[in-house]
Amino acid sequence: MFAFALACVGIYTLMSAFVGARLVRRALPARGMPELLMGFAYLAAPGLGYPLAVGSTRVQDPTIGLAMFVAGQTLIVLGCSCFFFFNARVFRPKSVLAQGAAAIGAVLFALSGTEIARGHIALGADALGLASVRAASVTMLSVLGLAYAWTAYEGFRHHRMMRRREGLGLGDPVVANRFLLWAVAGSLQVVADAVSAYSLHSGGDMTADPASVLATSLVGIVNSGLLVLIFIPPARYARWLMRDRPGALAAV
């Protein structure tokens, strides 16, 4: 079970790092803020932050381990915040409410991340025994779940809108499908976060609780596949999506 979980999460980590680095590399010269936010989100949180935080417990030297944990936690907070700001910037660019919600989400991530790091500095790997650290971890997972739920909602909404556009000859079926996959990935992540948050809230250890490990592993492997289809879709897949609409890509 542990090996399976490690393989699934490892694949997701590698895919996230690859996709994130690719987006950041392309966003920098073009100054594409949406790509930069999305790329940094994938690169910083699942690509680097989680492996650093998890790997820190396996390091012999406590100083290096602590530095790795704090660096990992910082990257997780920054990366997850970028998910919020990506949603606000891309899906609700003129909504003050959305920008405010993204800022509140980022503050909650920062506060809970600080408490988790503070507990880790004091007690090391046993920090989860502190009620404040457990509450902060549940808060972080819950807020992250909200970020992914927002992602899923916007993805499904835009997929529906794109399907309507197709009826007018506007809209690209490949982009419409990309919104759908994005929404499905967000929905699955909500499920994984909810299972982990419930495990933590019930006093369990989400890294040992079978339900939490299974949910995280399965979502990790499925979302790795979705990352491929969203960000580096094989030509054959795009052709399959376009099978009924030759020339639709040039419609808009």
Place this chain on the structure above:
Amino acid sequence: MAGSGAFEAICGALAAAEGMDRWTARGTLQLSLMDAGLDASTVTAAQLAIVVERLLPRQLQSHGGVNVDALCLRLRDTLASLPEAAGDESAESVFGRIAR
């Protein structure tokens, strides 16, 4: 919420038509955009041109005293005269380029 430049321009032209006011024009256009799956805040002139051609006439039929054909022709002229908007940052555009 404010609409895109093209949306606001068409709203202005539509509101100036006989039997229309600002809110009726806005509401009528919003309904057509909903049918088309478009968002007022990001809709482009090219997309609006298709809406004006394909969907708006049906919405305008319900407004008595409006010469639908003449009005739609005027709206298309308004759209054609708009300068091209700089840098499309709509969600569709972002999701269209993230995989390139």
